[in-house]
Amino acid sequence: MKHLKVKSLEVTSVLEILGNALIDNGLIVAFTVVGITMFLSYFLSDKLTKGRIHGSAIAIALGLVLAYIGGVVTGGEKGLSDIGIFAGIGLMGGGMLRDFAIVATAFGANFSEIKKAGVNGVVSLFLGVILSFVVGVVIALAFGYTDAVSLTTIGAGTATYIVGPVTGTALGASSEVITLSIAAGLVKSILTMIGTPFIAKYIGLNNPRTAMVYGGLMGTTSGVAGGLAATDPKLVPYGAVTATFYTGLGCLLAPSVLFLMTKAVFG
Amino acid sequence: MVIYGVALLSFCLLSGVFLGDFLGTILGIDANVGGVGIAMLMLILLVEYLKKKDKLNNQTQEGLSFWSAMYIPIVIAMSAQQNVVAALDGGPLALTAGVAAVFISWAFVPLLSRGGNVNETLESEIPGGDQRVRNIR
Numbered sequence: 269m270k271h272l273k274v275k276s277l278e279v280t281s282v283l284e285i286l287g288n289a290l291i292d293n294g295l296i297v298a299f300t301v302v303g304i305t306m307f308l309s310y311f312l313s314d315k316l317t318k319g320r321i322h323g324s325a326i327a328i329a330l331g332l333v334l335a336y337i338g339g340v341v342t343g344g345e346k347g348l349s350d351i352g353i354f355a356g357i358g359l360m361g362g363g364m365l366r367d368f369a370i371v372a373t374a375f376g377a378n379f380s381e382i383k384k385a386g387v388n389g390v391v392s393l394f395l396g397v398i399l400s401f402v403v404g405v406v407i408a409l410a411f412g413y414t415d416a417v418s419l420t421t422i423g424a425g426t427a428t429y430i431v432g433p434v435t436g437t438a439l440g441a442s443s444e445v446i447t448l449s450i451a452a453g454l455v456k457s458i459l460t461m462i463g464t465p466f467i468a469k470y471i472g473l474n475n476p477r478t479a480m481v482y483g484g485l486m487g488t489t490s491g492v493a494g495g496l497a498a499t500d501p502k503l504v505p506y507g508a509v510t511a512t513f514y515t516g517l518g519c520l521l522a523p524s525v526l527f528l529m530t531k532a533v534f535g
Numbered sequence: 536m537v538i539y540g541v542a543l544l545s546f547c548l549l550s551g552v553f554l555g556d557f558l559g560t561i562l563g564i565d566a567n568v569g570g571v572g573i574a575m576l577m578l579i580l581l582v583e584y585l586k587k588k589d590k591l592n593n594q595t596q597e598g599l600s601f602w603s604a605m606y607i608p609i610v611i612a613m614s615a616q617q618n619v620v621a622a623l624d625g626g627p628l629a630l631t632a633g634v635a636a637v638f639i640s641w642a643f644v645p646l647l648s649r650g651g652n653v654n655e656t657l658e659s660e661i662p663g664g665d666q667r668v669r670n671i672r
Contacts, residue, residue, distance in 0.1 A: 302608045302615075324607045331614035339620035347616040354615075361612030367571050369609045371548050372602035374575035375582060392647050399643065400636040407632040426632045448629050451621060455633025461614070463637065471644040478648040485640045485647065489571070494610045504606065505575065512572035516555070520562060 287353060294356025301354065305330050325465050325498035332458060370493060370512070373505045388477065389510045392484030397518050400427040400487065401526055404452060409534075416531040418445045423530070424522035425449020426456065428488050431518035438523040457491035464495025473499060476506040483507035487514030540598020547578040 290297050309330055310323035335347025344350030349358030359365070404426025405419045413419055421441040425432025425448065432449025435441075441449075464473070464482075472478050473496075483492045483506065492511040496503045548571075555570020582599075585591040 298612055299608075302611050305611060305615075306608060324611075327607070327611045328614045331611040332617060332619050334615045335617045336619040336623075338615070339618060345618045345621065347619060349616040357612050357615050361609055361614070361616050365605075365609050366613055367552070367574075368544065368548055369602050369606040370571055371551070371574045371578055372544055372599055373606050374578045375544075375596075375599040375603050388647055392643075395643065395647070396640060399640055403636045403639055404632045407628060407635060411628040411631075422628070422632065425629075426636045447621065448626065450618075451626070451629030452632040452636075454617060454619075454621075455630050456636050457633075458614075458617075458619075459634060459637045463641075467641050471641055472648060473644065478644065481648040482644055485643055486637070490610065490613060493606070494614070497607050497610065501607070509572055509575050512570075512575065516558075516570075516572075519559075 290353040291355070294353075295359050296356065297353060298356035298360040301348075301357065302360065305334070324494075325462060328461050328494050328498070366490075370489070370508050373493070373508060375505075389480045389484050392481040393487075393510060393513055393517055396485040396487050396514060397427050397521055398526070399485070400456070401518075401522065404449075405530060413445075414534060416527065416534050417441050419534060420522065420527045420530045421445050421449045422452060423526065424518060425452045427453065427518040427522065428515050429453025429457065430515050431522050434519050435522040435527070439527060453488065456486075457488040460486050460488050460491030461494040461498075464492075465498045468499045473503070476503065479503035479506035480510045483510035484514065487511055487518065489515065537594050537598040537601075540595040540600075541602070542598075543581065543595070544578065544599055544602060547574045547581065550574065550577060 306323065306327050309327035313323035313326050331348075338344070338346070338348035338350050338354070342350040346358055348354045349356075349361075401423040404423035407426070408419050408422040413422065417436075417439045418441055420439060421432060421436035422445060424435035425446075429450045430453070432453050433446050436446035436449055468474065471482075473482055479496060482496070486492050486495075486507075489508060489511045492507045493504050496507045551572070551574025552570040554573050558570075582591065
């Protein structure tokens with residue numbers, strides 16, 4: 269009887285069973301996918317670059333490639349997680365578990381190091397937000413935007429892709445400008461993620477103090493933490509501890525002081 | 536027990552998120568102001584306190600270090616769900632602004648980290664107390 273049953277199963281129904289099993293266990297699929305991605309990345313890192321490019325940097329880049337494929341295939345906004353069987357990626361890489369894991373990296377961090385970088389850390393935060401904001405405004409100006417609201421929104425987005433939409437919504441910017449601001453922040457985040465291991469040795473990024481300054485200047489939490497993880501995982505908590513304040517500070521400064529200043533200059 | 540470590544971590548995150556939202560409301564912005572950062576500071580202080588009190592055994596630490604080790608995999612999952620297509624379609628403006636901001640910020644890193652006493656030795660590993668609290672990463 270059993271044999272007969274197996275024979276009567278069509279290929280399509282087998283695929284259906286498999287598909288359902290994967291959809292019903294989304295988070296578990298995500299663990300598998302990420303595990304395979306990391307395995308491949310560390311293999312490539314070892315064989316192709318002789319370990320010069322850290323495996324995690326390759327893995328993050330591969331993740332972005334997967335996100336691009338997902339975006340092209342589905343036309344959606346959430347990368348790979350828009351594809352049904354990979355929806356669990358959205359949960360695994362979503363805000364809840366991300367914040368949980370970021371906080372966990374603080375385990376083992378040394379508080380005296382954080383105190384040492386205190387003043388520099390705070391200065392780097394303010395300078396980081398203002399610096400990125402000004403760069404964004406100048407570039408937006410060069411691309412033909414002249415009104416204070418659009419300039420401020422794009423400047424804020426250049427800080428991080430969260431500050432951009434928050435500021436744009438607060439000021440009533442157009443949706444096109446808000447999308448641009450998110451894109452600018454995303455480029456910054458991705459470049460920080462991928463570029464950090466390469467630039468690290470040129471800017472002395474090999475100790476907790478510099479990592480905190482780095483977190484404050486760059487600000488993009490995912491970019492800083494991802495980039496530092498690929499440089500030296502021990503530095504992640506120091507960079508992340510300042511970077512997590514950056515978005516808050518940006519949300520605070522951009523729609524208020526920075527907008528008023530932009531308005532005063534450009535009307 | 537492992538769950539004690541996980542619960543400690545959860546407690547810190549929840550408190551941080553609450554305080555961050557609270558701060559946001561006080562300041563009149565619809566955003567979480569530094570919630571994750573507050574949670575990290577709380578965890579560092581709590582771990583240091585528990586270490587001193589000798590109340591942080593190895594299993595509790597495992598609950599913490601597991602999630603700490605899951606950080607990179609989670610970042611990879613996060614990058615796999617970014618709207619990369621939009622970022623590339625966002626036009627040269629977004630690309631130029633993002634790239635310029637990163638390079639200019641990089642240039643400022645050595646300037647800011649130079650101040651103070653750079654030559655002191657920084658601990659690369661942090662062993663702690665009798666229970667050998669240290670990071671597995």
